[in-house]
Amino acid sequence: MSTLHEFAKEVATHLGIMTRSVWELKTEPEAESWRAYIDGPNSSSLFFSNTWAGPGRIEVSGRYPHNNRVRTPDYYKITVADTRAALEVAKEIKRRLLPEYLPALADFLARDKADKDYENAKWKLASGAEELLGLSCLKDINSFWYVGPNAAKLSVRSEELLELEHVQVTLAQLKKIKRAVPELFRKES
Numbered sequence: 001m002s003t004l005h006e007f008a009k010e011v012a013t014h015l016g017i018m019t020r021s022v023w024e025l026k027t028e029p030e031a032e033s034w035r036a037y038i039d040g041p042n043s044s045s046l047f048f049s050n051t052w053a054g055p056g057r058i059e060v061s062g063r064y065p066h067n068n069r070v071r072t073p074d075y076y077k078i079t080v081a082d083t084r085a086a087l088e089v090a091k092e093i094k095r096r097l098l099p100e101y102l103p104a105l106a107d108f109l110a111r112d113k114a115d116k117d118y119e120n121a122k123w124k125l126a127s128g129a130e131e132l133l134g135l136s137c138l139k140d141i142n143s144f145w146y147v148g149p150n151a152a153k154l155s156v157r158s159e160e161l162l163e164l165e166h167v168q169v170t171l172a173q174l175k176k177i178k179r180a181v182p183e184l185f186r187k188e189s
Helices: 004-019 086-133 171-180
Strands: 035-039 045-049 057-062 077-081 144-147 152-156 162-165
Touching: 004 035, 004 045, 004 086, 057 086, 077 086, 086 144, 086 152
Parallel strands: none
Antiparallel strands: 035 045, 045 057, 057 077, 144 152, 152 162
């Protein structure tokens, strides 16, 4: 058998023809001999290992982009004999791995995008608060700032909500706040 990298590259070529998409070897031939990666369309990526499946076997598994906050879907994999031709392995990947892996990847990517959109909205809110109050930019939106002479605590709670704690106001200031933002003082029904 050729090296695992050459084999994965050949599988990528056959898989690309069968799926009408581009699959390419990600690692260089000088990289470790026991693993190889091929990248496909829409952030798809397959991992090949000639050690994880045991002697005489190759494991092929679907990979997901890194995100610490979004749960990674189930780990989809197949194993094939290392004596099989690249075309046969590509057919097995198309038949047995891609039908489960690609929908799980699409779901993961949608949740990953929603997570990033949420974080970006929180950053936008934090930046607006910083600009309004003349604060310096923080590196962590999960932190908080102390503002004003009484050290009020201001923190970002969501993409739309700031929380202001430890606020001390005079009755005159409270009246101004109620006139400016009456919805804060409405009773819930």
